[in-house]
Amino acid sequence: MTEKETKKRANLRDVARAAGVSVATVSRVLNTPEAVSKNTRDRVQQAIESLHFVPSAAARAINSGRTRVVGALVPTLDNAIFARFLSALEYELGEFGLSLVVATTAGDPGIEAEKAQRLIDIGAEALIVSGITHSPDFDNLISRTRLPTIATSYYDDGYSLPTIGYDNARASRMALQYLIDAGHRQIAVIHGPADNNDRTRARLSGLLVDMPGLETFKFETKITLEGGATAIQNALSAGTHFTAVMCTSDVLAQGVLFELHRQGMVVPSNVSLVSIDDLPVSGQSVPGITTVHLPVVEMGKKTANAVIRWIEDGIRPDSQLIDVTLKLRQSVAEIT
Amino acid sequence: MTEKETKKRANLRDVARAAGVSVATVSRVLNTPEAVSKNTRDRVQQAIESLHFVPSAAARAINSGRTRVVGALVPTLDNAIFARFLSALEYELGEFGLSLVVATTAGDPGIEAEKAQRLIDIGAEALIVSGITHSPDFDNLISRTRLPTIATSYYDDGYSLPTIGYDNARASRMALQYLIDAGHRQIAVIHGPADNNDRTRARLSGLLVDMPGLETFKFETKITLEGGATAIQNALSAGTHFTAVMCTSDVLAQGVLFELHRQGMVVPSNVSLVSIDDLPVSGQSVPGITTVHLPVVEMGKKTANAVIRWIEDGIRPDSQLIDVTLKLRQSVAEIT
DNA sequence: CAGCCAAATGTAACTAGTTACATAAGTTGA
DNA sequence: TCAACTTATGTAACTAGTTACATTTGGCTG
Incomplete structure (x- = not known):
């Protein structure tokens, strides 16, 4: 096994060197290909292929300040009510190019605070949590980082964070x-x-x-x-x-x-x-x-849209009350 | 609203300036606090607090080359079998400080390839997919990026990726x-x-x-x-x-x-x-x-451990066959 | 009180991209 | 034929951290 094979991922400079162009040109091929002549573009593309070059997400994020990741903290995935909510959330966020990191808390505020910290560590741009009861550590974390955070499944207009949920x-x-x-x-x-x-x-x-x-x-x-x-x-x-x-x-x-x-x-x-x-x-x-x-699917959509407006346009959402209705079926008999 | 209030997040340099120390010292307070005198440490901590400083995940990742994020592609969250698998996976990955990004594909190989690309874009260190049938785009992506990828819910020793699943x-x-x-x-x-x-x-x-x-x-x-x-x-x-x-x-x-x-x-x-x-x-x-x-919970654990060994130690896992057993209950009668 | 060592801190060069600005080459019009 | 402009590309300075190495400071020994 030669030195070369064990070497780590190629970067922009490696590609630039291989293609005989500057780093700026390689960056242009990646982001504004129409601004580069077909000839150079092809040469750079070839260098990219042969070096198996994949741009570093971190380096991109450091420039744009965006990770395009949203974190959700739910008690469990084993209850379909949360799975359905996350499903809708993931779908809707996906439509806007955002990815969803899911963390389960087992309903333990301590674990929630821990996992929230981790979500922040990986660069989540916003957090979505269940309910309005959280540990002091969690509350401190959110107020200290000022990370856009929405509490769901619970409506309370007086809470410090926007809530999107039902009564x-x-x-x-x-x-x-x-x-x-x-x-x-x-x-x-x-x-x-x-x-x-x-x-x-x-x-x-x-x-x-x-x-x-x-x-x-x-x-x-x-x-x-x-x-x-x-x-x-x-x-x-x-x-x-x-x-x-x-x-x-x-x-x-x-x-x-x-x-x-x-x-x-x-x-x-x-x-x-x-x-x-x-x-x-x-x-x-x-x-x-x-x-x-x-309406957890509706809640997922509304939460996704609120998050998007918050992180994209800086508009902090108002709390939203989602209406609930009784679904009549056959499990109740009249007592006469 | 003054200029100051609308300004963006504080960075290391801002903290260093506020505390009257060098960036290296601030970095040390964050990573090796014992290497900094109590006096300076306190001063830096105070600056961190008052500026609401939160280290940039991207900048960290660019240095370490690690995002600590793993992506999972599943057909749906609405079927408990996948929710249970992801639940076990998330838990086990969490034990090793890794976060899980969940993407649903609706069983569509095209969507799968798209979402896989997005997971790579956000810097996922590994991918977990369901089954071994994927679009050419997906296959190209994986072979081009050489991203550690494990196929689950399906055992096939002859597949190009390691599989962890059942027959x-x-x-x-x-x-x-x-x-x-x-x-x-x-x-x-x-x-x-x-x-x-x-x-x-x-x-x-x-x-x-x-x-x-x-x-x-x-x-x-x-x-x-x-x-x-x-x-x-x-x-x-x-x-x-x-x-x-x-x-x-x-x-x-x-x-x-x-x-x-x-x-x-x-x-x-x-x-x-x-x-x-x-x-x-x-x-x-x-x-x-x-x-x-x-045994999807076991599969989740095994997959998590295999992923961890792969990205942490560079050891590509072998495919693993997980045994299945018939659970006898009361839904079958003998035909006599 | 010089000499030595350790602890504390600073300087600057890294990580891997993006992008403003500069420059070179080629095309068009007067 | 040369200014004026477009197009393509390069240079270097950013983004926000980490860290190797250099320097300063203070305590202890001889």
């Missing part, structure tokens, strides 16, 4: 109200961990309706199918009477539905079920689950 | 064989688009078992719950007789299961069902679906 409390109240209107008064509420999760807390707060005779029984569990199944088992064996189950996310509702099915209970004739998210599965399951539609 | 043909044959062993001879096969998808094609090829009396009826559909539901409707109304359904992915199987349920057919007493993927939902659904477990 989580309203979403759960809509679901609850539907149960109430159908005559339900004893309701098991199955929700994810409330610690460090302002979306969950907001959804729980939305259930604090002061109504005589209304009883809710809360069961906390992890947001997985299995978590939903375990929680409804607990609810059933707790001996409390309830005619309906309300889940704070569709993954839980799906787990509940499966477990009820397994136990021989039929939705909605034995128990009613409502939820929040409206993942595709809630439209396909049997019965279809009545759930509050969270 | 897709074997996976589907395992599922089929299980049906055959249970006495099934008429089998509806529901699969995703075979165009541009070598995983699907390999899975279909695994079904070409030469066995007297064995009949398979193929139905192509899009890989969504709804796609599965539509396909099984078509299979039922096609008038062909089958005692079992084999799906090439769990999302389809789930759609089939829901639709069969909707039609009042019971799995497995009326129809048996097998699949490939082993998403969590197949363990929770009723009945649990017998499906071939694809």
Whole structure:
């Protein structure tokens, strides 16, 4: 193996030397080829090919001040609600030539701060996070770097960062109200961990309706199918009477539905079920689950566009409230 | 608004000037703080704070030659099988200080080549792709740039890039064989688009078992719950007789299961069902679906480690075959 | 108190591009 | 035929860091 073969990547100067031109000319071939005569252009192209030259992204970035990278921090990729959001976000950013770095936090503010630091280290031009509850380290980082950052899945006009999201409390109240209107008064509420999760807390707060005779029984569990199944088992064996189950996310509702099915209970004739998210599965399951539609695809688009305006034109976006609607399906029966 | 406020980010020189030291000293405070006296260090730190100084990632990268970014190209984020893979990949890469840029291709080789180019443009140190079927543009790009690239979800020792994945043909044959062993001879096969998808094609090829009396009826559909539901409707109304359904992915199987349920057919007493993927939902659904477990989390880890060795130590990984196993659950009945 | 060494800091040359400005060559018109 | 202009190319100074090497400073020893 000769010295030459082990040598590192060719740079602009190497190409210029090989083609017998100046670095400026090579740069022109790359960026404004029409400004270079066909003859020289071909010669430079050939040198580029034979040296396997690929321009350094870092060197370009240092000049333009742009990395064209946006970072997103989400609790997990395992819940389709985030995957769908990221999918829309990635697509829309891509339309504007921006790339998306995804970092998962497992819902841990410490990990979030760490990964946010890393995203900044790699030169992310903007950050997208979930919710408005973050660690002091994270808050300091954002205020110190003044990096364009948008909080999603949560609307709060008073927050220090622009928020693009929905009213989580309203979403759960809509679901609850539907149960109430159908005559339900004893309701098991199955929700994810409330610690460090302002979306969950907001959804729980939305259930604090002061109504005589209304009883809710809360069961906390992890947001997985299995978590939903375990929680409804607990609810059933707790001996409390309830005619309906309300889940704070569709993954839980799906787990509940499966477990009820397994136990021989039929939705909605034995128990009613409502939820929040409206993942595709809630439209396909049997019965279809009545759930509050969270427009995460729309949120992804709006977030992407807001980010683009912010980093491209320096216009800090206003917070945006995205409307939610209750999707009526077959999982709720009237209590007569 | 004064000139000063609209000015752009502070750089090393600005900090040095403000602290009354040289750029080298500021750089030392950042990288080897112990080499700087407490006094100067504090002074520099203060200047950094007050100027909101954040070191430029690009300038760092230009010196180190490292961006610490890895790019992954997947067909979609909407299928949990890819989300789970990326999740494991991101986690493992993160342990080594690498960030993951995710790009979706919608299974289109043209988009894949485009996004690969963009990943290279932003300085990705390595690429991870799905399968071994790519556009000529993509192939040229990889061979020209010699960028470390690993093909996943597919094992093929003879491919030009290292592959880390499973034997897709074997996976589907395992599922089929299980049906055959249970006495099934008429089998509806529901699969995703075979165009541009070598995983699907390999899975279909695994079904070409030469066995007297064995009949398979193929139905192509899009890989969504709804796609599965539509396909099984078509299979039922096609008038062909089958005692079992084999799906090439769990999302389809789930759609089939829901639709069969909707039609009042019971799995497995009326129809048996097998699949490939082993998403969590197949363990929770009723009945649990017998499906071939694809170890995507393990694949994510192995891919991450291979990438790290490649870019960190220059050791190009060998292809790795990851074993698949049939996960027995309750969706298959014996034909007697 | 000179001499020596280590610690602290500075100078300037790197990394790999882009680009303003200068210059050379070739074309056109008076 | 020479000024005026266009076109093509080169020179060198930027971008924002890192780092090898040089220099200064201070403490300790003989």
